[in-house]
Amino acid sequence: xxxxLSLSRWSIAxxxxxxxxxxxxxxxxxxxxxxxxxxxxxxxxxxxxSLLCFAVWTAAVIYVFAARSATRAWLxxxxxTLVLCLAAFLPTELGIRP
Numbered sequence: 448x449x450x451x452l453s454l455s456r457w458s459i460a461x462x463x464x465x466x467x468x469x470x471x472x473x474x475x476x477x478x479x480x481x482x483x484x485x486x487x488x489x490x491x492x493x494x495x496x497s498l499l500c501f502a503v504w505t506a507a508v509i510y511v512f513a514a515r516s517a518t519r520a521w522l523x524x525x526x527x528t529l530v531l532c533l534a535a536f537l538p539t540e541l542g543i544r545p
Contacts, residue, residue, distance in 0.1 A: 461517035469524035470507035474500040476531030483535050 481496035507524060514520035 458517050462511050462514075462520060465517060465520045465524060466508040466511040469521060469528070470504045470511065472528045473507045473524050473531070474504040476528040476535065477503045479535035480531040483538070 478496045478500040481499060482492050485492040485495060487495065510523070511517075511520040514523070
């Protein structure tokens with residue numbers, strides 16, 4: 448019983464960290480991506496992306512606690528963040544940065 452309780456505590460702690468840190472990273476990646484690729488004027492892109500990041504972070508928190516395991520939640524958040532940040536920061540032909 449003690450072993451299961453300890454595993455449960457670590458799983459919950461990992462999910463809380465994933466929700467806070469991973470959710471923040473995903474919201475940042477989504478904001479950077481949308482700030483570069485939305486077909487609006489620059490100020491409008493930035494405002495729209497910044498407002499949408501709160502919904503992204505909320506969805507990430509909900510997903511973290513609905514995922515089958517904390518590892519799966521970390522992998523999805525990390526993978527999506529990596530893809531969005533690479534897509535936002537690698538292209539140079541647009542001549543803009545978030």
